[in-house]
Amino acid sequence: VEAFVVAPSEAVRGPEDGLRRLFALGRQALDASRSEVAAVGIGCGGPLDSSAGVLIAPLHLPGWTDVPIAELASAELGLPAVLDNDATAAAAGEHRFGAGRGTRNMVYLTVSTGVGGGVVLDGRVFRGSTGNGGELGHVTVDWNGRPCKGCGRRGCLEAYASGTSIAERAREAGMEVETASDVAAASRAGDAVAERVWEETLAALACGVASLANVFEPERVVIGGGVSREGDQLLGPVRERVKAEAIGPVAHSLEVVAAELGDTVGVVGAAAVAFERLM
């Protein structure tokens, strides 16, 4: 990473203002880079059309409807530009430059405000028909379960394992907490309610990861995102349970590891998909 610049999206200001600030940020990164830059990669939450480079109606960018962001970026920055789902891009980044290096089949899961992910099959990032596949957070772990705010169904992995849901379930159980990290800390300190919420989180995550492992038989499952910063309090038990729950041969060859790219996973991932699609 030669240059890394960050700014809040402030999505409510709308696409016109947002794109102007985004491209200014892009130019700032280009200016700071010592090497010649060959292409622009853009990662964003869906729904979007990755091959057309169009944001259809991203859930977290209200009002950004049918924005041809790749074409606009290309015109503004004078470079070829590609768009991909941000979780797909992150998977590509961890596969090419991070904890998934050297694998042929890999599942990447980000456990953060929501739960997202991406799948690499036979060395290539899986996108589905228009780039909206690989929505790993919406794998069902309890079909009669909690309503999922992300997609409207019930019992999605995201409805249990996301940071938002961990804090929410703790508050429903009577705790006064702000974040998933508060719940993790209370659980470490022996708070019985927090322990129960954390246990449910581990069970849901292990269930989701074991199911994904059974489907794809990856060599590695890479787990990143804010909640994964709890480290072995999360990854240790999940690793053990997935090993115990997944089908024998799948479990045998499987590693469950922490992501390596941290805060830069979004931009490294966007660069990785640009590399893959344009180079």
Ligand SMILES: [Zn+2]
């Ligand atoms: Zn869902």
